[in-house]
Amino acid sequence: MPTPDKQLSAEQSRQVAETIREEIARRRISRQSLAEQAKLSLSTLEKVLGGRRPFTLATTVRLEQALGVSLRKGQDSPVAAAPSNGDISPDGLGAYSRRSVEWLEGIYVTVRPSFGDKDAIYAYRTEIAWDAAVSSLVFREGERQDAAYTQFGEVAVPNQSGHIYLVTNRHGQHRLITVSRPRISGEMYGIITTLLAGRGSLLTPIAAPIAFLPIKNILNPTLGRVLPVDPNHAIYRSHLRLTIEEPFALLLPG
16 A cells, blocks of 8 residues: 655656646746645745756645645556557658667757847756657646647657657647757757747747757756846857857848
C-alpha cells in the first residue's frame, strides 16, 4: 500500500502538472489561490508545476481535494499490454524508434525574440520526453510568463530532412517549430511560426528565430522576459544570432 509521501514518477508528475495548469486556466484562478485552498506553500506549487520537484501522493491528494477533480487518471489501473509497435512512433512523425531518439530527451531553455519588446528576449523551459501512451516523443513547455499560452504537442523526427519538428495542433490550429539536429553540445536552432495575439481577438501570423539550449549548459538560467541588463541576455542573444548567421535558418525580407 502506498505511503502518503510516495513520489509520483516523472511521467505521472508531468501529467498531473498538465491537468492542474489546464484547470487553473479554465477556472481563471491564480496559483496563489490554489496553493491556499490546498494548504500548500506557493513555492511548493511552483516547483512541482515547473518540474523542479516531483509530486508526492500527499501533495496530489491535497490538490485533488482543492480542485474537486481526479489528477491521477488511470495511474492505479492495470497496465495494458504494449502493442507490438510500442517503441516506434507513427509514420506521420517519422516512424522513429525510442532508442534512436533518446539523445533528444531532456530539459531545454528555449529562447526567442520577445514579440512585445524589440530589446528583450523571451525565455522559458521546454521538456522533451518519450510518452508511451502515444508512442512518440512529446514536448511540454513550462515556466512561461504568459502561462495561458503554454504549448505541448508531438515531436516529429523524419530521416529525410534531417530536422526536428515540434508540432502543436489544437482543434486544427497549428504552431510549428522547426529546428536543426543538436550540435555536439546539445543546442538546437531554427524557426518558430505561430500567431501573435493582438487587441481583442486579433491574431497575426509571425515567425522568428528560436534556440533550444540544454539547461545543464546554462549556469543560472533566466526565464521570462530577459532584458539587456540581465547577464544572460548577451548569451541568449548570441545563440539567436547564430541561428541566422550560421545559418541554421533563413528569414527573407519581403
